[in-house]
Amino acid sequence: MDFQQLLDSITPEIYERFKKAIELGKWPDTRPLSPEQKELCMQAIIAYEQKLLVPEEQRTGYVPPKTTACNNDLPDDHLDSEQPLKWQD
DSSP: OOOHHHHOOOOOOHHHHHHHHHHHHHTTTTTTTOHHHHHHHHHHHHHHHTTTOOGGGGSOOOOOOOSSOOTTTTTGGGGSSOOOOOOOO
């Protein structure tokens, strides 16, 4: 079975099982997921959500864009200038 056939055969129940298996690191029967199974499950979840047109902000792995700098104490114009990194010991 190729990946497209696998994706076409995923039901909402299988999707939820894949998500739970990745979360716990094991299948419902307590067998651990191999690294290959984890990777395939993650790919299937991401493809399934994209296929169903799940809104981007609700998809697995979504990270919202930053709207502010990490350090809000700095003036806004610091983002436009290049400055070397200063390492602290």
